[in-house]
Amino acid sequence: MLVHPQIDPVAISVGPLSVHWYGLMYLLGFTLFILLGRYRIKHNPHSVFTYETLDDALFYGMLGVILGGRLGHVLFYQFGYYLEHPLQIFAIWEGGMSFHGGFLGVIIAMSLVARKHQLKWLSVTDFIAPLVPLGLGAGRIGNFINAELWGRPTDAPWGMVFPYVDELPRHPSQLYQFALEGIVFFIFIWIYSAKPRPTGAVSGMFLIGYGVLRSFAEFYREPEDGFMGVLTLGVTMGQWLSIPMILTGIAVLIWANRQATSHPSPQTNNPHKRKKR
Structure with missing residues (x-):
């Protein structure tokens, strides 16, 4: 039997200023x-991305992750608690971020990036999808600390x-999720995206992969109070929120492959262009 090391959540403290490990994990991500x-x-x-596009994706993405993640946690998991303690909503350094809320925030953020740089929205999400899992893993380490x-x-x-x-x-479920959502998922989606794929395919596979891995991890994670409790048919809130992700991912993947079949790109049909690539 192991005992949690009870790490001080404050990594650095200088006078009244404190830097928390949780915040550092987000910075690492x-x-x-x-x-x-x-x-x-x-x-x-x-690549459709330039360094400028990437910088914008990071800026808007940070806002989406933080605002969406916090609001998602408040609304999906502990609405009753935050209704009684509204000021605690701003105590992000204490933890309490929802992936699904952050995901919705990032979806909105990437639509702004796509509009600003005149790119297809799915092209933007295809590019950033492989960059996300290691950040998710870092967040799980923050949960463990x-x-x-x-x-x-x-x-x-x-x-x-x-x-x-x-x-x-x-179960040290935070470490399970670090391994699954962080390391395993990163390796899978990075390799999958390394080959040319139809527009939207990487995004669809991301939705499926995360939804499946998160649903599996939920069997070992203690449901929280409030909306996080085990719900109908023994399904947790995390699993309920992952089901639409998986179904949407399947639909996007099917659509992407059908589009590629009915509208093949010039690069695919021209052998000379393939050689140049």
Whole structure:
């Protein structure tokens, strides 16, 4: 049996100013986003993205992640608590961010990027999809440091006691999600996007991949109070929110492949252009 190390959530403190590990994990995620994005642009001269587009995607994306993620957590998971403690909505450094809320925020943000740079919306989301998983993984490490979103009780030898919760050994579900949503998902979507795909295919696969992995992880994660509780048919809120993602991803993937079949690109039909690429 393991015991949570109870890491101080404050990484650096100088006088009245404190820098929390949770915030640093988000900073790490945004840094990885820009580094991976620049790598993709550098190694693909035909990319629809430029460095300027990437910088705008990071700026708008940060706003979408933070605002959408926080509002999603408030509305989807602990609405009753924040209704009684409205000022706590702004205490982002204490944790409490919803992926699904952040995802909706990013969707809106990327539509603004597409409009500003006159690009297809799905071309923008196709480009950024492989840049996201490592940031998700960093966020899960932040959850682990904060000792939040712990797992369900288990008798597995790696079960971990979270002293602030109770004395029961539990699944370290934050680490499960770090491995699945961060590392495994990154490797999968990065390899998938490395080959030429129809517009929208990478976005569709991202929706399917995340929805499936998140739904699986929910079986080991302790449902929170409020709207996060296990709902109808034993399905958690995280799983309910992932179902539309999976269905939408399947629809987008089918649409993308049909569009590619009925409207093949000139590069695909011209062998000389293929050689140049």
